[in-house]
Each structure stands twice: as C-alpha cells, then as structure tokens.
Amino acid sequence: NAGVTQTPKFQVLKTGQSMTLQCAQDMNHEYMSWYRQDPGMGLRLIHYSVGAGITDQGEVPNGYNVSRSTTEDFPLRLLSAAPSQTSVYFCASSLQTATDTQYFGPGTRLTVL
Amino acid sequence: AQSVTQPDIHITVSEGASLELRCNYSYGATPYLFWYVQSPGQGLQLLLKYFSGDTLVQGIKGFEAEFKRSQSSFNLRKPSVHWSDAAEYFCAVGPLGSYIPTFGRGTSLIVHP
Numbered sequence: 001n002a003g004v005t006q007t008p009k010f011q012v013l014k015t016g017q018s019m020t021l022q023c024a025q026d027m028n029h030e031y032m033s034w035y036r037q038d039p040g041m042g043l044r045l046i047h048y049s050v051g052a053g054i055t056d057q058g059e060v061p062n063g064y065n066v067s068r069s070t071t072e073d074f075p076l077r078l079l080s081a082a083p084s085q086t087s088v089y090f091c092a093s094s095l096q097t098a099t100d101t102q103y104f105g106p107g108t109r110l111t112v113l
Numbered sequence: 114a115q116s117v118t119q120p121d122i123h124i125t126v127s128e129g130a131s132l133e134l135r136c137n138y139s140y141g142a143t144p145y146l147f148w149y150v151q152s153p154g155q156g157l158q159l160l161l162k163y164f165s166g167d168t169l170v171q172g173i174k175g176f177e178a179e180f181k182r183s184q185s186s187f188n189l190r191k192p193s194v195h196w197s198d199a200a201e202y203f204c205a206v207g208p209l210g211s212y213i214p215t216f217g218r219g220t221s222l223i224v225h226p
Contacts, residue, residue, distance in 0.1 A: 045213055056212070090156055092157075099208075099209055099211050106155060
C-alpha cells in the first residue's frame with residue numbers, strides 16, 4: 001500500500017492563479033480531509049469528505065473547493081490564489097471519521113507571490 | 114466548542130532524559146484525545162489515542178499518555194528520550210464520531226546530545 005499520496009510536493013503560484021492539489025489513498029477509506037498548517041497555528045481543517053459525492057466545510061474553507069468523485073481521490077482546488085494561502089497543505093484519510101486513526105500524506109508546500 | 118491548548122511552544126531536553134509534553138482540552142463530555150508526531154518535512158503520524166478505559170495509554174515509539182479528567186489534561190510522556198524523537202508534537206481532540214477534530218498549536222521538541 002502506498003498510503004496517502006500528495007502531489008506536487010512544492011508549488012509557487014502568482015496571485016490570482018489557480019491550481020489543484022492532488023490527494024489519493026489506496027486504503028479504501030471513506031473519510032478524507034484537507035488541512036493547512038501555518039506556523040504557530042497547528043493544523044486547521046479546510047474541507048472534508050465522508051464518502052464519494054459527499055463533501056463539507058471545515059474551519060477555514062474560504063478560497064478552496066473540493067470534490068470527491070471516487071473513494072480514492074480528493075483534490076483541493078484554489079480558484080484564485082492569494083498570498084494568505086501560502087501554507088503547507090496536508091491530506092489525510094481514515095476509515096470513517098476523524099476519530100478513527102488518520103493517515104497523513106507528506107504535504108504540499110505552497111507559496112503564493 | 115472544543116479546544117486544545119499546548120502551553121509549551123518549545124521543549125528542550127537532553128538525550129536520555131525523561132519527557133512530558135502538556136495538553137489541556139476543553140469539551141463538555143469525554144472526547145477522543147490524540148497525540149500525533151510530525152518529523153521534519155513529513156506528515157503527521159498517530160502516536161496514541163484515548164476514548165475510554167484505562168487512563169494510561171501506551172503508544173508507539175515508547176510513548177505513553179495519561180488522561181486526567183479532573184485536570185482536563187492528556188499529557189504525553191516518555192521515560193528516556195532519543196535524538197530521533199526531535200519533532201513537532203500535536204495534541205488533538207474530537208467527540209466520538211467527529212468529522213472536525215481540533216488540533217493544538219504544537220510543541221517543538223529539541224533533543225540535545
């Protein structure tokens with residue numbers, strides 16, 4: 001099993017550009033989530049999904065879109081990047097809920113100029 | 114609303130010394146409590162979790178944590194620290210079946226030889 005994979009590992013964007021962060025898991029997990037990690041802020045939940053076709057907002061959803069067309073994939077879209085979105089992004093998955101053991105991807109470091 | 118406080122931003126210990134990382138939570142009932150570790154440049158890995166039962170929980174890598182309801186605490190301990198334990202440690206809380214966990218801001222552990 002590859003676990004949770006994320007691409008790319010690093011990305012630099014200009015303000016206003018769009019991009020998609022990819023996340024995939026091969027553990028047949030229902031619950032997937034996206035977090036952002038900022039210095040001194042810990043992890044904050046952006047969006048989550050409890051299964052294919054079902055997504056919902058977390059604590060900091062503004063500026064981000066998600067979709068879940070398959071169990072395996074949960075991409076995160078930035079439609080118009082802003083410097084405030086400079087962060088490290090982590091995707092995670094677990095069996096059914098966030099209180100099941102979550103498995104994290106290696107992260108994507110995004111810089112918005 | 115649930116919340117987590119990790120009062121120590123940085124902790125420095127000597128290799129071989131004992132370690133205690135503090136975590137205080139706020140939640141109306143007994144929540145799920147977690148400790149995660151993040152090695153430099155990596156995603157998070159679950160060390161241990163608690164919901165009910167024995168209040169002393171054993172985890173991976175020789176870590177343990179004790180749940181104290183009267184103090185709303187879930188402190189992480191290790192009797193003898195190794196240089197490889199240098200990392201960021203996160204405490205997290207969520208009610209059973211939660212989709213939106215709350216993470217603390219993290220404690221950075223520095224290990225001196």
